[in-house]
Amino acid sequence: MGQRLKFMRKYWPLYVLSIPGILYFALFRYIPLLGSVIAFQDYNIFKGMWDSPWVGLYHFQRMFQYSDFLLILKNTVLIGVYDLVFAFPVPIILALLLNELRLVVYKRIIQTVVYMPHFLSWIIVGGFVVGVLSPSTGIVNKLIGLFGFEPIYFLGEESYIRTILVGSGIWKDSGWGTIIYLAAIASINPDLYEAAEIDGANRFRQIISITIPCILPTIVILFLLQIGNFLDFGFERVFVFLNPLNNQNGEIIDTYVYRAGLVERQYSFTTAIGLFKSVVGLLLIVIANRFSKKVSGEGLY
Structure with missing residues (x-):
């Protein structure tokens, strides 16, 4: 105990710097967990x-008996x-391609261009996508018309909404996702590449045999974090594209929780859904972490 106090006295500035972060997680992450209790109540505001x-597990039973929830x-x-x-591998591929650019100025320009969409809100991205896919003025339908086909109302058909959601996310966030991978690539010992060149390995072979194996721990960690957020696709990302015509294939748990919880005021029911989603995410990340440690030896803990 005395040694621990001595250590804390020595590094007290670091502990002081950590206080805002601790307060943030305490106020906005841990204390709100107490509100999960209303999933077991008939909550009255x-x-x-x-x-x-x-009411015990009534809302959980109702959740699985509700046909719309299963959909x-x-x-x-x-x-x-x-x-x-489709989206997870894109930042990896993009980082590998950016790393191969030798002209620094050109590389910086490309990086800036692919990073920029990340700083746009989903409202702006949604408006941009709606404009591009518009059946009357959108550039996509203009190109379709040049080949003699009828315009397609992409956001008015159920079959396209999932592709639009995933594709818009790739365009918005893939560039930002390359930052961690580029940092991992930059930490690779250059001697490995020099030795590979002496052995006659071309650039593609160096990527396969050196770059990818060296950044594999980073890939595994980010993949496990992605697994943990598997059911947390994002409210704003979906809500801006939803309409009555594509709602059947486009509505997810987050948008349904907003509609049923805030609009229809079913607080206990939607809290039960949110708790179910959190438990599933926790189980997925524990299972994926154990599997990853057995296969690759890498994991979150």
Whole structure:
């Protein structure tokens, strides 16, 4: 105990610097967890959390008996799988391509261009995508018209909404995702590349045999974090594209929680849904972490 106090006295400035972060997580992450108790109550906003009657697992039973919830869960899982399969590898590929650029000025320009969409809000991105895909004035339908085909109302058909959601996310965030991978690539010992060149390895072979294996721990960590957020696709990202015509395939848990919880005031029911989503995310990340440690030896803990 005395040694620990001595250590804290020695590095007290670091502990002081950590106080804002600790307060943030305490106020906005841990204390709100107490509100999860209303998932087991018939919560009344006027009676409050302490006086609302307890109903046990009623809202969880209702959740699985509600046919619309099963459809929404299916949409969330499918969109999450598409995002994991198609969007996750894009920053890795983009980072590898950027790393191969030798003209520094050109490399900086490309990096700036691919980073910029990340700083746009989803409202702006949604307006941009709607304009591009417009059946009357959108550039995509203009190109389709040049080949003699009829315009397509992309946001008015259920079959396109998932592609639009995943594709817009790739355009917005793939450039920003390259930052961590480029930092990992920059930490690779240059001697490895020199030795590979002496052995006659070309650039592609160096990427396969040196770059990718060296950044594999980073890829695994980010993949596990992505697994943990598998059902947390993002409210704003989906809400800006939803309309009655594509709602059947586009609505996810987050948008349904907003509609049922805030608009229809079903607080206990939507809290149960949110708690279910959090538990599933925790289980997924624990299972994925164990599997990763057995296969690659890398994990979050």
